Amino acid sequence: MNTVTRPRILVVGAGFAGVGCVRRLERRLAAHEADVTLVTPFAYQLYLPLLPQVASGVLTPQSIALSLRRSKRYRTRIIPGGAIGVDLDAKVCVIRTITDEIVNERYDYIVLAPGSITRTFDIPGLTDHAYGMKTLAEAAYIRDHVIAQLDLADASHDPDERAARLQFVVVGGGYAGTETAACLQQLTHNAVKRYPRLDPALIKWHLIDIAPKLMPELGDKLGREAQEILRRRGIEISLGVSIAKAGAEEVTFTDGRVVPTRTLIWTAGVVASPLIATLGEETIRGRLAVTPQLALPGRDGVFALGDAAAVPDLAKPGEDAVCPPTAQHAMRQAKVAADNVIASLRGGPVQPYEHRDLGLVVDLGGADAVSKPLGVELHGLPAQLVARGYHWSALRTNVAKTRVLTNWMLNAIAGDDFVRTGFQARRPAKLKDFEYTDAYLTPEQLREHVTGAEGRG
Structure with a gap:
C-alpha cells in the first residue's frame, strides 16, 4: 500500500492512556496498515503517582520519566x-x-488522551503564589x-x-496532597x-481540605488511620477549610486564620485539559462525554479516554457513574481504545470498556502507608509493601523498574540527602508557569486558523 494512502492515526498525549494506546497499536497493527503519530511536548511518559517521592528526594526525576525514544523497535512518529x-x-x-x-496535523482517526491540569478556583493570589504537583518540573522545583x-x-x-519560612501549607x-x-x-x-541553629519545633506542616474527610475513598477506618499517622508526625490537618487569599508571605484560610508562610502547595484536584473545550x-464536568466504547457520539474515528474523558463506569450499573481519573483506569482504557481504533480501521465491531477497581494505595513515606487492595484494609509495613509493589509492577519498562x-x-540504607540542585531561579516560578494553560485556542480562533490554512493551501 502506498504511504500516502495509509490511514493516519493521531494520538494526543503521552500519559498512561496515550502511551498505552500507542504501544498496543504498534503491536497489533502491521506497518502497512496505518501511520501512527503521537503529539507530546516531552518525549517521556511520566509515572505521576510517584511525583511526591521525587519532590522529597526518595526518587530521582529520571527514574519516573520513561523515555519514548529508548527502544529502536517502535515506529510511531513523535511530534x-x-x-x-x-x-x-x-x-x-x-x-x-x-x-x-503552529502546525496543522491531519488525521483519519484521532485518540484524545491529553490528560488533565491542576484545578484552580478564583481565589485572590492563588495562581500567582501557589505551587502545583502535576509535572516533573514542579516536583523537582518544589524539592529545591x-x-x-x-x-x-x-x-x-x-x-x-x-x-x-519553616511553615508549609498543602x-x-x-x-496527591496527602x-x-x-x-x-x-x-x-x-x-x-x-541545621543546628534551627529549632525543629518551628517546622510546621498544614494539610487542609474543604471536604469533611481525608481521602474518603479509603473508608472511615483507613482514613482515620492515615490522619493519625500524619498527626503523630506533627502535621496539622484542617478539614472543612480552604484558602480565602494567598499572598507572597502569608496565606489566609477560610476560617479566618492567617498563616505566615512562603510555601503554598495546591493539589486540590484536576480538570480536563483545556484542549477539550476547543472541540x-x-x-460532563469538563470531561468529554463518550460512549462505553470510548467513542465520541456522532463523530467517526474520534476516541477519547483517560482524565479528559467522561467514560461510563459499567462496573457500577444504575449509578450513572463515570470512571475516576486514575492511572488504573487510564492504562486499561488504553488497550480498549487501541483495539477499537483497529476494529474501526478493519471494519470490525468495537467493544465497551469495563473494569472493576482493584483498590487503592497511599504511600506516606518510610514504613507508613495505608492500602485497600481488593477491599482488604491494610496499614503500616504490609500496606507499604503493597503500595510499592503495585507502583513497581505498574512501571512500563524494566529500566524504570530497576531505577526505582x-x-x-x-x-x-543511606537515608535522605538534602542537596539543593539549583533549579530554583531568582524569579520564583509558580503554578501558572508550569502548565501553559494560556496556550490553547478558543473555538473561534481554531476555526479561523484552520480555514485560513486551507485557503492558503
Whole structure:
C-alpha cells in the first residue's frame, strides 16, 4: 500500500492512556496498515503517582520519566509539541511545537488522551503564589524550594521571617496532597537535624481540605488511620477549610486564620485539559462525554479516554457513574481504545470498556502507608509493601523498574540527602508557569486558523 494512502492515526498525549494506546497499536497493527503519530511536548511518559517521592528526594526525576525514544523497535512518529485545538469537521489537530511554530496535523482517526491540569478556583493570589504537583518540573522545583527555605531560615536574623519560612501549607486532602504533605514533612524532619541553629519545633506542616474527610475513598477506618499517622508526625490537618487569599508571605484560610508562610502547595484536584473545550462537544464536568466504547457520539474515528474523558463506569450499573481519573483506569482504557481504533480501521465491531477497581494505595513515606487492595484494609509495613509493589509492577519498562527499586534501596540504607540542585531561579516560578494553560485556542480562533490554512493551501 502506498504511504500516502495509509490511514493516519493521531494520538494526543503521552500519559498512561496515550502511551498505552500507542504501544498496543504498534503491536497489533502491521506497518502497512496505518501511520501512527503521537503529539507530546516531552518525549517521556511520566509515572505521576510517584511525583511526591521525587519532590522529597526518595526518587530521582529520571527514574519516573520513561523515555519514548529508548527502544529502536517502535515506529510511531513523535511530534514534540502540544495540541492546542482540534477541528473535528476538518479532521485537523492544531499543534504548537516546542519551537513555537503552529502546525496543522491531519488525521483519519484521532485518540484524545491529553490528560488533565491542576484545578484552580478564583481565589485572590492563588495562581500567582501557589505551587502545583502535576509535572516533573514542579516536583523537582518544589524539592529545591523546600530545602531553600531551610537554608534561608538558617541564614535569617529575623525570627518572624525564620518562622514563616519553616511553615508549609498543602491544600488538598486527596491522594496527591496527602502523599505530598507526608513525604515532604519527612524530608524537612530529617533535614533539620543538619541545621543546628534551627529549632525543629518551628517546622510546621498544614494539610487542609474543604471536604469533611481525608481521602474518603479509603473508608472511615483507613482514613482515620492515615490522619493519625500524619498527626503523630506533627502535621496539622484542617478539614472543612480552604484558602480565602494567598499572598507572597502569608496565606489566609477560610476560617479566618492567617498563616505566615512562603510555601503554598495546591493539589486540590484536576480538570480536563483545556484542549477539550476547543472541540465544542458535550462535556460532563469538563470531561468529554463518550460512549462505553470510548467513542465520541456522532463523530467517526474520534476516541477519547483517560482524565479528559467522561467514560461510563459499567462496573457500577444504575449509578450513572463515570470512571475516576486514575492511572488504573487510564492504562486499561488504553488497550480498549487501541483495539477499537483497529476494529474501526478493519471494519470490525468495537467493544465497551469495563473494569472493576482493584483498590487503592497511599504511600506516606518510610514504613507508613495505608492500602485497600481488593477491599482488604491494610496499614503500616504490609500496606507499604503493597503500595510499592503495585507502583513497581505498574512501571512500563524494566529500566524504570530497576531505577526505582535501586532508589528505594539506596534511600532505605543511606537515608535522605538534602542537596539543593539549583533549579530554583531568582524569579520564583509558580503554578501558572508550569502548565501553559494560556496556550490553547478558543473555538473561534481554531476555526479561523484552520480555514485560513486551507485557503492558503
